[in-house]
Amino acid sequence: MSQPCKGKATRRKLLRGVISAAATVVAAEVGTVLKGVTTERRASAEERFSTDNEVLRMQQDLERALRKPVEQRQWVMVIDTRKCIGCNACVVACIAENRLPPGVSYRTVPEVEVGEYPAVRRVFMPTNCQQCDNPPCMKAAPPGAISKRPDGIVVVDYTKFRTRKAFEAAAKACPYTALYFDDGKYWTQGTPRLQAYETRPHVEYGQRWTRMEGQLPIGAGRKCHFCLQRLEVGMLPACVTTCIGRAMYFGDISDKRSLVADLLRRNPHMQVNANLGTRPRVYYIAEDVKKNCQVCHG
Ligand code: SF4
Ligand code: SF4
Structure with a gap:
């Protein structure tokens, strides 16, 4: 071998x-x-x-905030006036979400003049209830009709905020023209029949409402509530998700990682009429902010 x-x-x-x-x-x-x-x-x-993707980031911020106890969430809105194109898509979204009739608008987009001659220009300035931390409307309204939630949202109790007199007192106290009275009009009034979208039930303040004659919220004062009914089910406010110019931001200011906190850290911003001591929760990012605003930051 x-x-x-x-x-x-x-x-x-x-x-x-x-x-x-x-x-x-x-x-x-x-x-x-x-x-x-x-x-x-x-x-x-x-x-x-x-x-x-700023919307996805805000959605993540929202989900993180909702995991915290309600008093630890501090909702704010940030509006970048440099990006608003005045399209009013946010207004339409708000009307649809909250079944708002003619004459009631939780949100408007006025065009305002800024700067000094000859450097004058016009900008769109979307506005809604500022969810003031010191809300004069609350003091002027009947007890319990308007209240402040621990997360910062100022809410209305339709059952207590229901006479025109009560409404007028609160509306007069609000420096932002943010309160409206629902006097029972319909967009399709005077046509052969009311369209279903006007009387379809909707949710506000955790309850279903049907806007039919003699039923609330007809006959009550109404205002923006940051789409509380959407927040409670993990959705951003309708104006924010609809905004075509990506000018609208929403989130929890107490969360340093949130997009709203980040934007306010990085950009000069202002609050409207904050010199009145109302402590509004809506912040505006704007060019020339230092020249034109009453209270500036940044
Ligand atoms: S903006 Fe007007 S309605 Fe809204 S909380 Fe402030 S005072 Fe009240
Ligand atoms: S949808 Fe956006 S861009 Fe259009 S008016 Fe409203 S805030 Fe401005």
């Missing part, structure tokens, strides 16, 4: 060792590359989420 060649056996062993080592290196390299690809993919997804 011939003996195996010692040299050949050693070469084979060496070759096996080299192949095995090479395989290990290749596997490690592949692992590193794959790991790199995964990390890169994850990083870019996170980046997309946190920077490119």
Whole structure:
């Protein structure tokens, strides 16, 4: 029987060792590359989420805020007047969401003049209830008709805010013209029949309402509530998700990671009529902010 060649056996062993080592290196390299690809993919997804898509980021902020006790969420709205194009899409969304009749508008988009001659220009300034931390409307309204929630939203109790006299006292106290009286009009009034969208039930303040004659909220004072009914089910306010110019932002100011906190850190901003001590929760980002606002930050 011939003996195996010692040299050949050693070469084979060496070759096996080299192949095995090479395989290990290749596997490690592949692992590193794959790991790199995964990390890169994850990083870019996170980046997309946190920077490119502001609505998704606000949605994430909202979900994070809703996991906290209500008193630890501090809702604010930030409006970037540089981006508003005055299209009124937010107004229409608000009307549809809250079944608002003619003459009731939780939200308006006035055009205002800013600057000094000759550098004068006009900007759109969307506005709604400022959810003041010191709300004069609350003091002027009947007890319990208007109240402040721990998360900052100023809410109305339709059952207590229902005479024109009570409404007029609160409306007069509000420096932002944010209160409206629902006197029972319909958009399709005078046509052969009211369209279903006017009387379809809707939710506000955790209750279903049907805007039919003799039923609330007809005959009550009404105002913006940051779409509380949507927040409670994890949705951003209708004006924010509808905004075509991406001028509307919403979130929890007590959360330093939130987009609203980030925007206010990075941009000069103002609050309207804040010199009156109302402590509004709506912030405006605007060019020339220092020249034109009554109370500026940044
Ligand atoms: S904006 Fe007017 S209605 Fe809204 S909380 Fe302030 S005072 Fe009240
Ligand atoms: S939808 Fe946006 S861009 Fe259009 S008016 Fe409203 S805030 Fe301005």
